[in-house]
Amino acid sequence: MAWTQKTTEISRQRGAITLRSLLLLFTSGLLLLVLIAAASVSFDRFRDYMSNQLQGHARDGATAIGLSLSNAIDGRDPVASASLIDAVFDSGRYLSVVYMNNQGEDVAGRETSLREVDVPDWFVALADLPLPAGEAEVVRGWSQLGKVRVVSHPGRAYEDLWAVTVRMVAGSALIGGLGLVGLFWMVTRLMRPLSAVEKQARALGKRDFRRRVNLTSTRELNQVTLAMNQMADDLGRLFEGQAKLIQHLRKVNNEDSLTGLASRRAFEQRLKVEVESEERAAPGVLFTLQLEEFAEYNQSYGREEADRLLIRVADALEAFVRRHGDSFAGRMTGAGFAVFLPGVSRADGVIWCRQLVEELDGIYSEMSAPMDVSVHAGIAQAAENRTVRDLISAADEALRQVQAEQGSTCHAADLDRPEHHDSEEWRSIIEEAIARERLSLWLQPMVRASDDQVLFHQVFSRIKTVDGWIKAGAFVPMAERFGMIPDIDRWVLVRSLTLLRLQPEASLAMSLGMGSVASETFRQELLERLSAAGKERCRLQIGISEQAIHHHRTAVGLLVRALNRLKVPVLVDRFGVGGVPFSYLRNLRFQALRIDNSFVHDIDTHDDNRFYLESVTTIAKSRGVRVYVTGVETASEYSTLQGIGIDGAMGYHLGRPFEAVDSGQAP
Structure with a gap:
């Protein structure tokens, strides 16, 4: 209406x-x-x-x-x-x-x-x-x-x-x-500031506060242009203040104040989604790491040096996380850290954990010489029916076992549990799926919070094997590590455009992997395909994760502006976990935000996340940006989100994924 x-x-x-x-x-x-x-x-x-x-x-x-x-x-x-x-x-x-x-x-x-x-x-x-x-x-x-x-x-x-x-x-x-010609010239000249003011107002509507009107005309019009310029300045400062408030709330609720890693509470909340959520649950391994003799180091070198050590360790963990797609790290205690790698087997986890321990040991030993220090790690594998508490307990138990040993090393728990695919098996599975097109397009509805009507469908891929379907959450992180995500995103894009052509009333959304955003070749091909697609491209929303915005600012800026020119809607995916200042919305035109599952899981009992989401929703809507959420799995979560005022929601409680078929099944 x-x-x-x-x-x-x-x-x-x-x-x-x-x-x-x-x-x-x-x-x-x-x-x-x-x-x-x-x-x-x-x-x-x-x-x-x-x-x-x-x-x-x-x-x-x-x-x-x-x-x-x-x-x-x-x-x-x-x-x-x-x-x-x-x-x-x-x-x-x-x-x-x-x-x-x-x-x-x-x-x-x-x-x-x-x-x-x-x-x-x-x-x-x-x-x-x-x-x-x-x-x-x-x-x-x-x-x-x-x-x-x-x-x-x-x-x-x-x-x-x-x-x-x-x-x-x-x-x-x-x-x-002659009088009319003179009048036309005079009126046109006098009205030029109004045209500039109109463009400025449109820029303000798009959250661009940099445009100024410098033309002069009559006294009254000059006063209008001065007022508009002042309003643009005030709105710019207001937006900056709101962006800083969002960033502050994010830091308070989710980040460790010293290292910038996820706080213990935020890490466990996100880990809970990855391990216990029916929608995202996938294999993975958890590392718990401890800098031994840290108390003695702190006492010997002082608090400032201890803080500097923790910051260097955090930087090394951030670099490690960037090399492993969808993984995340957090600070659990004073000198204790944790890392979760989704889709990774225990065998691969042990290899990567040893490499990480060696890197951290080098940093610790360099800064603590001539002290004798070590880094220990415990490894536990996520499995079906294992809760977050069980997973953390298993990793802590493995850590306690390795602490009795000399030197920096790691230990894996749960050796009796069945192994998941190792990295070589994953590479073989993904390569074969791409080469033989054993991928399948699946759809999940995003419903409008006000009346539960379907707004659009999120598209993603699954791999069909003899053992059944493999969710994207399981193989996409591995595809990111192997550099295969552009091939998968290319396949999803082609199938999505085909589906839009067959279904004139359908609206879809697809999310790009970080490797796809970073690839100039893929970005160029994406724009070419969308340009050639015609009007159906306007019914396809392109999602870019906040992590990609954080790590590939230039590439994302070029891509978003090109998509804006093609009138393709763009949304920020997995909002809240990328650590990016909210002010990027001022410089890039995004049409929507999609809040990460970790803020939605148990939001009916999580006051901090609810307050954070309320603040994000209020500020985003004031900027004309829609707010969507994912991972809604209970009626209580959905009721709380409706009270917050979100625009749309997606999750198993609202609609399970289904396979898109060529027979014309309406999404």
Whole structure:
């Protein structure tokens, strides 16, 4: 309903007359009325003048003929009178010349009708000059012989009046045209600031507060431009303040204040989603790491050096996490850390954990020399029906076992549990799935929070094996490590565009892997395919994870701006876990945010996450950005999210994924 009203309003605005057109129309109409009035007055006065001239001419002609008949010619002689009248009439300046006796009988005379004149007939009818008659007496001595009646011919008067009218209209049109041209130039020049203000207002609507209006015009318009510039500055500062508030809330709720890693509470919350959530649960391994003898190091070198050590260790963990897609790290205790790698087998986890321990041992030993220090790690594998508490306990137990050994090393728990695929098996599975197209497109609905109507469907891939379907959450992290994610995203893009072409009413959203965003080749191919897709590209939302925004700022900026030019909606995926300042929304035009599952899981009992999500929703909506959430698995979670005011939600509670088939199953 709201969309319909908005469309109607826009249509009305498009049909409304512009201010410049209104000013020009009013002024030109007023000028036209003035010119018409002036021309009418001039025409009437000249017409009256010509009528007076005709009347004087007729009177003079009658007097001259009367005198001639009275003195030069004997007016009693009809033949002589007729000769005189013929001579006068043949001059062509009279319509009628009649000599009548005292009884009113015609003695002599000539008459003719109004001859054709060189003016349009409609003008003759419009002017309609009166034909006054001039009269004079004819006398002989003291006797009155009769009188002469003369009517002047108006032909020349019509021609003169027509010539004057043409020149007057032409002059008025020339003056009016020059006046309108001058008025158009002046109004256009005066209205230029308004056009600039309109562009500035549109930029403000897109959260671009950098545009300024520097044009000058009238005093009133200058005041408007100054006010708009001030408003842009104020909104920019307001946005900066809101962005800093969001960043502060994120740090308070999710980050360790010293290292910038996830806090223990945030790490366990996100780990809970990865391990216990039905939607995201996938194999993976957990590392718990401990810097041994840290208390002695702190006492010997002081707090500042201890903090510097922890920061260097955190930087090494961040670098390790970046090399392993979808993995994350957190600080658990003073010198204790944890890392979770989704989709990784125990065997691969042991190899990577040893490499990490060696790297951390090098940092620790370098900064603590000549002290004898070590780094220990415990490894536990996530498995079905294993809770977060069980997983952390198993990793801690493995850590305690290795702490009894000398030197830096790691130990894996749960050796009796069945192994998952190792890295080589994963590589083989993914390569074969891509080469033989054993991937399948799956859809999951995103519903509108206000009425549970489907807004669009999220698309993702699954791999079909003899043992069943493998979720994207299990193989995508491995595909990221092997550099295969662009091939998978390319396959999903092609199938999604095909589905949109087959389903004209469908709307889809797909998320790009970090490797795809970083690949210039993939970005170029993505834009080319979307450009060639036609109108259906506008029904495909492209999701870019916040981690990708954090690690590939330049590439993301180029991609988002190119997608904006193609009118392809762009959303921030997995919002809240990338550690990116919220201010990036000021410089990049995203249409929506999709909150990460870790903030949604158990939100009905998690006050901090609920407050954070309320703040994000309020600020995002004030910027015209929609807010979606994923991972909704209970009615209580959904009810809480509806109260917050989100735009849409997705999760197993609202709709499970289903396979998109070629038979035309409507998504």
